[in-house]
Amino acid sequence: MLAGIRETDAWLSAFVAVAGARALREAEAADRLIASRGEAAFRGRPLLGVTVSVKDLIQTQDLPTRRGSLLPNRRAAADAPAVARLRAAGAIVVGKTTTSEGGWSASTVSRVADPTRNPWVRDRSAGGSSGGSAAAVSAGLCAASVGTDGAGSVRIPAAFCGVAGFKPSFGRIPYVPPCAERLAHVGPLARSVADVAELTAVLAGPEHRDPDSVTGPRVLTTEPAPLRIGWIEFPRTSAEVRRITEDVLPALTGQGHRVDRIDVPFPDPYAALVDILAAAEASGTAPEDDQWCDEGRAAVVRYGRSLSGAAVMQAEQARLALRTRLGLVMDRYDLLAMATVPVEPFGADAIAPSWAANPDDLLWLAWSPATYPFNMTGQPALSLPVGVTSRGLPVGLQLVGRVGDDDLVLSAGRRIEAELGLTMMPRPGNERRMIMPSRPWSRYGDESGVGRPSFVAEFGLWDDRQAAAAEQVEVELDEVDLVRVVFCDPHGLARSKTVPANVFRTVLRNGMDFSAGPFLFDTGHAVAVDFLADSGLGIGELLGAGDFVLVPDPRTFQVLPRTEPRTAWVLGNEFLRDGTPHPLASRDVLRRVCAEYAKHDLAPVIGLEVEWYLTRLAGGPPGNAGNGFGLQGPAPAVEAVNPGYQFNLDSYYDSVAEVADPLAAMLMALGLPLRTIEHESGPGQLETTFGPMLALDAADAMLLFRTQVKQACRRRGFHASFMTLPRLDSFDPSGWHLHQSVTSTKANVNVFAAGGSAPDMISPVGEAYVEGLLSRAREFCLLSVPTVNGYRRLGPQFTLAPTSVNWRFEDRSAMVRVLSGDSSTHVENRIGEPCANPYLAIASQLYAGLEGLTGGLPPNRGAYPALPGSLREAVDAFRDSSRAEELLGTPLKTCLTKLKESEASRFGVWCAAERPSADEVTDEVTEWEHREYFGVF
DSSP states (O other), rough: OHHHHHHHHHHHHHHEEEEEEHHHHHHHHHHHHHHHHHGGGGEEEOTTTEEEEEESSSOOOOOOOOOOSSSSOOOSSOOOOOHHHHHTTTEEEEEEESGGGGGGSSOOOOOOSSOOSSSTTBBOOOOOSSOOOOHHHHSSSEEEEEEESSSSSTTHHHHHOOOOOEOOSTTTTSSOOOTTTOOOOOEEEEHHHHHHHHHHHHSSSSSTTTTTTTSSSOOOOOOOOOOOEEEEEOOOOOOHHHHHHHTHHHHHHHHHEEEEEEOOSSSSOHHHHHHHHHHHHTTSSSSGGGGOHHHHHHHHHHHHOOOOOOHHHHHHHHHHHHHHHHHHHHHHHHEEEEESSSSOOOOOOOSSSSGGGGGTTTOOOTTTTTTHHHHTTOOOOEEEEEEETTTTOOOEEEOOOTTTOHHHHHHHHHHHHHHHOOOOOOOOSOOOOOOOOOOOOOOOOOOOGGTTTTTTHHTTTOOHHHHHHHHHHHHHGGGEEEEEEEOOOOOOEEEEEEHHHHHHHHHHHHEEEEOOOHHOOTSOBBBBBBBSOOOOOSSSGTTOOOOEEEOOOGGGOOOOOHHHHHOEEEEEEOOOOEEEEETTOOOHHHHHHHHHHHTTTTEEEEEEEEEEEEEEOOOOOOOOTTOOTBBBOOOOOEOOOSSSSTTTOOHHHHHHHHHHHHHHHHHTTTTTEEEEEOOOOSEEEEEEEEOOOHHHHHHHHHHHHHHHHHHHHHHEEEEEESSSSSTTTOOOOOEEEEEEEEEEEETTTTTTTTOOSSSSSOOOOHHHHHHHHTTTTTHHHHHHSSGGGGGTTTTTOTTTTOOSSSSEOOOSSSEEEEEEEEEGGGEEEEETTTTTTTHHHHHHHHHHHHHTTTTOOOOOOOOOOOOSSSHHHHHHHTTHHHHHHHOOHHHHHHHHHHHOOOOOOOHHHHHHHHOOHHHHHSOOOOOHHHHHHTTOO
């Protein structure tokens, strides 16, 4: 860790002194104690081995305390109470962190060290004056830090650096030597609210050298439920900060709390604050020391010397009035909530935003109006991270409680943190985590019982790129708590198991056993493939629903944003127990097709254009009533988010921006090449497009996109559905338009480009590709339109959906639309429905296109077979297709046929039993379809 501090701090500038030999000795002693005594070592030492840093305003016996000043420094005769209590609890003090001179500003710029930089964006400020503490924790240079807060100096840098920072009730943690202005609080910073709470418990308690120190807070025995929360927005709050903090509102109301938006319930006490602080700075600075002051603090000192005693007393009277006013407010509310800081971090070299940066204007703290009032009242205030701006900078939410209600503030913060599931802070994993030891459970053997021992190595299942990626994953697992191991079932749904990161290390090499169930059930969870006798698929391992082995593809490993515990997602490839690819694996189908292209020195390129619906959950039961094998319960109860039918209207997009904008940020954080999100015609109908990708990446992206969007919307109280046409008033059908081109890997050119300047041109190779798409459109339609509901979109009443097998330049009514643009020339197949299996849909179209461009089709074909009009008709065409068998193999083709026959048959049985009118069956979405598809898909 000390080496890491030296390396990172060369640019971060978070430390002014680093403990060397003593820290190493204490770490070695902690290791020996834990090794010899196990769990007993932590009794009376809850922070044993935990690395902490201390702000350079807090006295330490073994390290100099410079206070950010050029004044000759002196070593303290003894540790401050906070430091002594850390050491007594077993913590290892690794160094002193930077501060502005005397902590005078809410930045960390001084003449003692370089400006402290923000670990998230290096040219931005870490805030201050405890900026070194926040930056060190955020960058993973220590597990926690102790700072001071006289006007926001713990909470501001915590918000800027994406960590938790707590200013407890005044006097709860002793401050030695005491500060005459009675504004400064000692407060902890850490990566989570739980860690902050643990530090507070260690640091709190009376101390005879601080007459303001108190025995403790009002004890929280039962947390009020629901809490009464006053939500405040201060002036000059930026749009991004407002959006990100307001994203927390659904979490608060979802926990049952009552949240009232209220105006700022007190006059701005800034003038009184400046007078109190300036008087204190002046009284503590001898005239002969003026030469050592930096320019900003010198301006404050000069102003303080100009104040009369009466002026300072008036400021104190204003403080008393503020305490009285806020006391009345806190009679109505258990907590106040607001953005910790209304602006994003400013430049690293600045002391404040530009409008407040001239020290002579005495506005150096005015830009943070949500922090300093609560120093004047002594109330507990917590900043916790709640998101990241589009520029990659953290945003904090502040919770404020009554004096003494520290435990309530921390408890509420922990619940919000858990609900949001954020993982924001850099965590190199080389320090001890702040957790109490668990009971030592008995264990026998090792983790080799997961999967099949050395399955990957035994059967040589990885290529060199996957093996190299696996090595990198091993390193990244230090940053992760849980891993979701995922595969795509025949219906295009993500099926997964979640394992701890340490178990995944074994899964990575052994694979993981999965039940064959997802291959056997149709869309309504009816058993469609017999697993008790001969399944008819020619796969012996299906008998008795035996397990198959899922092997993670390490190239797909990625950490999901905004999750707590820190969770990663990885796709796997399915194998039989003898190491051969599983015949029912849809991802393997697309891999085989891509391999065929590679034999011709070609690579298919795919762009995704997906329409889907966003609705607001309206409460109600979870839908289990009447549910079962082949019997889907009620669909989620929802309401529309807007009236719809104003295509691309910005105001309609804005009506869903509270969800759509965070979704965009999430998709970008996942690394997906997001291009656009726009509002389509239907109420809450959105279209999301992505830039061109290689085919397998595009299919992986589609599965990840649909899964994460549905989950993120649900967490916010909304429902995302990729069902083609929900049974909801005035909804319009959604489609999945698959953009495709082919690149020559030898010449690195788009083979669809005609090379001319005419507006509508495609090369002969491109035309042959389109011929392939059209020729196989009917028999492969099931793979792009796999549900009963999907065929409603293909009716003549929907003019922008394909009704015949044809192609035209720049015509959205054709099945295949050709977009010419020389090197960007590509085709858009508009046949698909949004919930289709991405691997099978893409593979089938690429297969048909390759057949066309390699001359496997008769030339100059006139008419093409019509598109199927129903799922039953599509199944029949698919069953009769020899090309489908060549594409998929006999087992998968047979399996899909059985699954879709089961689905179509259940729909037929329902129609016979419910006897809907002929018009409803042919023209209106039935209740059966809405139950079957709206929730799951």
